[in-house]
């Protein structure tokens with residue numbers, strides 16, 4: 078179909094997720110993607126872009142993998158769908174649950190499947206409450222998250238998200254969810270004392286679980302300070318609170334390990350995952366629970382567990398998940414993420430030396446960010462109406478790189494999350510283009526900056 082016609086139909090009939098409806102009506106779809114291959118996306122006008130965000134932080138093995146299409150086709154021909162409710166089961170879901178358990182940190186060996194990250198976090202929160210209810214402690218129902226966290230848009234996950242913009246649409250969806258300060262900008266000690274104070278104000282005996290991403294993704298790739306997560310784990314233990322790690326972005330190789338928490342030597346009680354488990358080729362997510370939780374549930378969760386999605390353990394999705402993990406193992410993609418992550422970080426550091434508006438730069442594996450500030454010496458931020466990060470994103474787009482800007486609380490952060498198959502030369506190209514894009518915006522700013 079003609080591009081113009083598609084844009085017209087898009088405006089008329091397609092309400093986009095996380096988008097401005099008014100802007101869509103005004104400008105139409107900016108990019109209609111036609112195909113993907115490796116780290117690249119191509120639009121309908123044959124413009125090729127580096128997909129520096131792995132689309133939505135998820136296409137870990139890169140685009141255009143025939144093996145995954147074949148795994149889906151094979152499974153669909155044999156058994157496209159069958160339920161796993163009650164005592165029904167099937168081979169791909171069983172084998173993937175076993176495989177994920179073998180990759181998860183020690184002591185987490187049972188998996189509940191969902192269709193994505195929001196459902197996974199709602200499941201984690203409900204399971205945490207259920208864990209206490211079956212032990213006759215229904216008063217332990219409160220959930221504590223941290224600011225700038227992103228956990229999704231279902232009822233509990235919207236509420237656990239620590240970015241108020243997400244509550245404004247329809248209000249906080251769930252009561253009994255509280256937020257402590259995150260360490261970004263204030264450091265470990267202040268963040269921990271904020272967490273302790275929330276726990277103590279609310280009453281530790283009423284708290285079910287703490288939830289956080291090991292590295293906050295949508296909040297701006299906020300890497301935790303040294304020992305922060307260990308001390309969070311200790312705090313949870315001190316008050317008998319469950320620790321949920323949201324590994325929706327950090328899981329499945331993104332940081333050069335199977336799970337992000339491995340970088341910090343902590344073991345959570347529940348891990349939620351999605352995205353990278355199938356590299357986005359098909360919808361799948363889930364939670365992994367500790368043996369301790371599983372044992373309590375086995376012993377005390379009497380009757381039906383009234384929680385399950387039609388697509389929990391979808392045969393086609395789990396078959397694709399198995400093949401996706403096999404690809405990561407066979408191609409050594411975790412090692413590549415570690416090595417290329419170092420190359421990417423080195424490139425960011427060089428940018429910081431060359432350009433006077435680059436502030437903090439960071440990366441763990443292939444999850445990284447470059448912050449733009451008016452004065453790197455004092456970390457003074459730009460006025461938000463200057464729209465510095467969005468302008469850099471636009472300049473990058475024009476140079477064939479798709480990236481994401483995070484501007485919450487007046488920050489200007491450019492996030493990077495390229496496919497784990499990226500090579501050195503491709504990273505260099507990405508960084509050269511970033512250099513040029515920042516330089517262009519810097520030039521524009523000269524007029525307004527003293």
Ligand code: PMP
Nearest residue numbers: 193194195227228229294325326
């Ligand atoms: N948790 C985190 C850390 C995420 O980054 C996301 C999605 N970006 C989610 C949860 C929600 O996942 P989904 O969009 O698949 O529901």
